[in-house]
Amino acid sequence: MKFEITILGCGSATPTLLRNPTSQVVNVMERYLMIDCAEGTQLQLRKYKVAFQKIDHIFISHLHGDHYLGLVGLISSFHLFGRNKTLHIYGPSDLERIIFDQLKASKTFLCYQVEFHSLDSNKSELIFEDSILEVHTIPLKHRIYCNGFLFKEKKKERRLSKELIAKYNIPVEMMPKLKNGEDPIGKGWEDIKNQDLTLPAHRSRSYAFCSDTLYTESIVPLIQNVDVLYHESTFLNDMKDRAKSTFHSTAQQAANIALLANVNSLLLGHYSARYNSSIDFENEAKEVFKNVKAVRDGDVISIPI
Amino acid sequence: MKFEITILGCGSATPTLLRNPTSQVVNVMERYLMIDCAEGTQLQLRKYKVAFQKIDHIFISHLHGDHYLGLVGLISSFHLFGRNKTLHIYGPSDLERIIFDQLKASKTFLCYQVEFHSLDSNKSELIFEDSILEVHTIPLKHRIYCNGFLFKEKKKERRLSKELIAKYNIPVEMMPKLKNGEDPIGKGWEDIKNQDLTLPAHRSRSYAFCSDTLYTESIVPLIQNVDVLYHESTFLNDMKDRAKSTFHSTAQQAANIALLANVNSLLLGHYSARYNSSIDFENEAKEVFKNVKAVRDGDVISIPI
Numbered sequence: 001m002k003f004e005i006t007i008l009g010c011g012s013a014t015p016t017l018l019r020n021p022t023s024q025v026v027n028v029m030e031r032y033l034m035i036d037c038a039e040g041t042q043l044q045l046r047k048y049k050v051a052f053q054k055i056d057h058i059f060i061s062h063l064h065g066d067h068y069l070g071l072v073g074l075i076s077s078f079h080l081f082g083r084n085k086t087l088h089i090y091g092p093s094d095l096e097r098i099i100f101d102q103l104k105a106s107k108t109f110l111c112y113q114v115e116f117h118s119l120d121s122n123k124s125e126l127i128f129e130d131s132i133l134e135v136h137t138i139p140l141k142h143r144i145y146c147n148g149f150l151f152k153e154k155k156k157e158r159r160l161s162k163e164l165i166a167k168y169n170i171p172v173e174m175m176p177k178l179k180n181g182e183d184p185i186g187k188g189w190e191d192i193k194n195q196d197l198t199l200p201a202h203r204s205r206s207y208a209f210c211s212d213t214l215y216t217e218s219i220v221p222l223i224q225n226v227d228v229l230y231h232e233s234t235f236l237n238d239m240k241d242r243a244k245s246t247f248h249s250t251a252q253q254a255a256n257i258a259l260l261a262n263v264n265s266l267l268l269g270h271y272s273a274r275y276n277s278s279i280d281f282e283n284e285a286k287e288v289f290k291n292v293k294a295v296r297d298g299d300v301i302s303i304p305i
Numbered sequence: 306m307k308f309e310i311t312i313l314g315c316g317s318a319t320p321t322l323l324r325n326p327t328s329q330v331v332n333v334m335e336r337y338l339m340i341d342c343a344e345g346t347q348l349q350l351r352k353y354k355v356a357f358q359k360i361d362h363i364f365i366s367h368l369h370g371d372h373y374l375g376l377v378g379l380i381s382s383f384h385l386f387g388r389n390k391t392l393h394i395y396g397p398s399d400l401e402r403i404i405f406d407q408l409k410a411s412k413t414f415l416c417y418q419v420e421f422h423s424l425d426s427n428k429s430e431l432i433f434e435d436s437i438l439e440v441h442t443i444p445l446k447h448r449i450y451c452n453g454f455l456f457k458e459k460k461k462e463r464r465l466s467k468e469l470i471a472k473y474n475i476p477v478e479m480m481p482k483l484k485n486g487e488d489p490i491g492k493g494w495e496d497i498k499n500q501d502l503t504l505p506a507h508r509s510r511s512y513a514f515c516s517d518t519l520y521t522e523s524i525v526p527l528i529q530n531v532d533v534l535y536h537e538s539t540f541l542n543d544m545k546d547r548a549k550s551t552f553h554s555t556a557q558q559a560a561n562i563a564l565l566a567n568v569n570s571l572l573l574g575h576y577s578a579r580y581n582s583s584i585d586f587e588n589e590a591k592e593v594f595k596n597v598k599a600v601r602d603g604d605v606i607s608i609p610i
Contacts (some may be wrong), residue, residue, distance in 0.1 A: 042344070070344060101402070301595050
């Protein structure tokens, strides 16, 4: 029942020996979803032992190099490893041309399918959905077209109590209805209610990734009450003018957003390479919002059931 | 009077924790010339403390990802560091479009000039020349258009003997002619020959980089007698069929080329990721050609004066 985020890179702009630029893998019950894929991401996947052949969906926030320059290399490596599953890529429309132009120049004829999902809306959209999970875009305000992503478990079913099911001799075909909250119908069960046979559903967990962006409260309704918010903090607040002019945020601003959106916990990242330590980011944010962590490459954040 | 080669990556195909894919920096008397620029090269430059802002020329052999996917990131980082010198890039013509398309998508307006030198000939060409150095292409046989590069010091001048110049009272304006091998002309110098005032010129050093290629003796005349030859050895000889079908070479084949071209020393690299150790490559080649080194990332090879 995992919902965990592995930080593959939390630096910005340029790779350094201290931090790789942005990439993360979100594992929701063995669905491996990658967010951004900076140069060097393949090595980070190896270093942090992420089962990267399980990645079937890659979400690219925007086309600054520190968020996608590792993508063509990863696509090529999947080919070399003999992948045969379709890989879904979601990103700004120019990315499709950029990928396929490079594959063409290298005369690489992939042994698997790449399905590109072009993002160009300025409104939040549902871009991925399966039986348990939804992914929505979070339009951000950056120098170029940029989206964050909201990963949200779907509403879950009530849980059957095996013991009570046995006790009341409930047949298998009635179980989907019970999970759905309905009362059992039939002779002998007249006085039995759904609550007598089931436990409440587990809550639906959620993770919002927001990088890169100017401080903007427009995202607050989209990320309201999420379990975990990752919000970029390229700068500390003494550089808030620089943050504004480069369409980035400070740690204090990230904490403001966390507070307004009433999230459970806040992750900070995307630090400018001028900062060697991330502890100042955490301290600055804590003055506004208590449950905060300034992430480092290799961190794994679990959202409990 | 340095002529040294720093190996930034000697693996092939995909980055691993053991080896980065291909990149090298050749330093010829403080001219920093980069060959290939695989993903992760920026980090290798940092790791091995190469003064990478000094790089003014980048030579790309071909458009397989393991030879150029770090280039756009490096170009972007130069921009972030406020570079103002022109950067010269030499590579297959498609590369120009690939670079500028990505810069356009990220709305990056570089603060320095990139001058692209398109390579499309199948014959060896002089592609760079300054007062001391020449770079020529070495057409290779690979699945796609591919060049090696020959770095060759120009013929050097004779060296003045300070002691004798002083003894015979030779004026400054005569020195260029003496360096050029001419005898001194003028009253009092009738019996003095050039050899009385000068020492022989230092020899001209040379380095040939050949990766990726099928075994081909067509390159032998172009690399005859070089000081150092880097020749790819993707496979050991027990996989020579695989080498042939993928347009690569084995260690034994690389050694054959070294022998035929009468080079002074041979460097091996571009090992397939299936090999953990490079020592078997060295041993295999040594049976054919004695002066061989299987390189590792971070190796620095100096060519003495």
